[in-house]
Amino acid sequence: MELGAVSGARDLRTPLPDTALTAERARQGPRLAPRKVIQTYDPDEWEEFIEEWAHSLVPRYVKVQRFGGSGDRGVDVAGFRTERGFEAEWDCFQGKHYDKSLTPSIAWPEILKVFLLPVRNARYRLPSTYSFIAPRGLGTRLAHLISTPSQLREEFIEQIDEGASKPFKELDEQSRSAVRAMAVSTDFSMFGSIEVLTLLDQHASTPYHAARFGGGLPARPLPSAVPSEVLAEELVYVQKLIAAYHERFPAVESISDAEAHNTAGDHFRRQRETFFRAEALRNFARDSVPANTFEGLQNELYDAVVETAAAVHVDGLERLRQTLEQAVTAQLSANSLIEVTQPGDRRGICHQLANDGRLTWVVDEV
Incomplete structure (x- = not known):
């Protein structure tokens, strides 16, 4: 695949690299509440957290892949539903770690990047879903746009036509025309967000939750009966x-x-x-x-x-x-x-x- 520098790729059937977890940390955890803890992360740790969270989505994906660096092309973490990766059904999780809620001006360049993927390389498909994930969530204006897909599409097309902001201004005419045509025919209900409470609740079902937030380990199930014959x-x-x-x-x-x-x-x-x-x-x-x-x-x-x-x-x-x-x-x-x-x-x-x-x-x- 040709999607920037890959910082990590693994089949969801194999574990992520070790995260330090002592008995004391598992019992006590950090002093801050989880919602506050994630606000202290830097962008790289935020992407790692999203990658961990993706483990809660098994068996939806056969693989989760995290991309890093300036060449990620608007895909922080991808959930692949088949072994064909970007050439078949996949979901995009875009982590944005800011000290404020996300606004449309933050979202437009990211949406543009995901349309440029298939425009510039026909082997890529648009994702089936695209989710913004931010520790402080969406601002009111962006939340309303996400909740009204037709309006989100109209305003995105306006961004293309006006070409006022930097990423749109820098588009060549061929790319601008291709992105516009694809946007017109795309159902913008593919865009959404993962709310923090949902994110934390689902992350709790992964092996990485206690290491980050403490709270103790879940109860062990009762042991199964011992086989009568030696295996x-x-x-x-x-x-x-x-x-x-x-x-x-x-x-x-x-x-x-x-x-x-x-x-x-x-x-x-x-x-x-x-x-x-x-x-x-x-x-x-x-x-x-x-x-x-x-x-x-x-x-x-x-x-x-x-x-x-x-x-x-x-x-x-x-x-x-x-x-x-x-x-x-x-x-x-x-x-x-x-x-x-x-x-x-x-x-x-x-x-x-x-x-x-x-x-x-x-x-x-x-």
């Missing part, structure tokens, strides 16, 4: 458990042996329960906090237990027991997920770490 994705940590059981109970050589064993059976079921609790926490984190927050919790817990796991123990089962106990009692405070993490989650994270090859219970003697 393929469990096999690594499960085999490490079987090895630990076998070391103390030689008759235990398989999953079925462990499940049937008088002592190992209940222990094995509890470990699987904690593993799936940790998996549920991972899924919760994906939807509720910035990317890499859960991985940060895993790393913090690993640092808390690795010395215990590496110490000398009578056997693998004792190494497992002491490592899990250390995980539960470790003082963890930096990660925002701590406020919704329970002892079983911590034990389950140890099994995730074992599944990933970072912890093991039976250590071969050299």
Whole structure:
């Protein structure tokens, strides 16, 4: 695509880059109310906020792309409804961060830019919708124009015909004629705005809201039932458990042996329960906090237990027991997920770490 300098482009199915979120910030947030906080943003941060907000619009878009720099051509953030990008249906979100409400004189040059896209390059389509997004909203005059599309079109055409302001004055005659013809045949109800309260309410459903505004994390849903059969994705940590059981109970050589064993059976079921609790926490984190927050919790817990796991123990089962106990009692405070993490989650994270090859219970003697 040829639309200025791209500052960021990502499929909405993948997370945005990490946004710092500590447990304290998630609980307390900044002192200002969210409506006041966004008024302090600079233009770049305002565009980042709009990009985050676009995550609340899934599954409407297959991709959201943010453009930056002077060559953005009037498109701060684009929501693409198909993989064809600007060549098919798309929506334009134009962020304007001023210390006052938006006026028609601010809007006219931006509207002109979006018409110039298809005029100067036939591969681009006009957006299906075009929304102004400003922390102080639209002024009364512009709000009335947006609410009466036919009048908005008439006054925009007047701007073209008069050519008084700089961007219209600088149009060559071919572009002026083409923009005018397109404007005459365009339904100006495509232009609108996203009000601040709606913006903040929808942003609250993204993983980035607590990092910006605090207020705590949403409640975790109840965990799902543990599958009756061991899944393929469990096999690594499960085999490490079987090895630990076998070391103390030689008759235990398989999953079925462990499940049937008088002592190992209940222990094995509890470990699987904690593993799936940790998996549920991972899924919760994906939807509720910035990317890499859960991985940060895993790393913090690993640092808390690795010395215990590496110490000398009578056997693998004792190494497992002491490592899990250390995980539960470790003082963890930096990660925002701590406020919704329970002892079983911590034990389950140890099994995730074992599944990933970072912890093991039976250590071969050299």
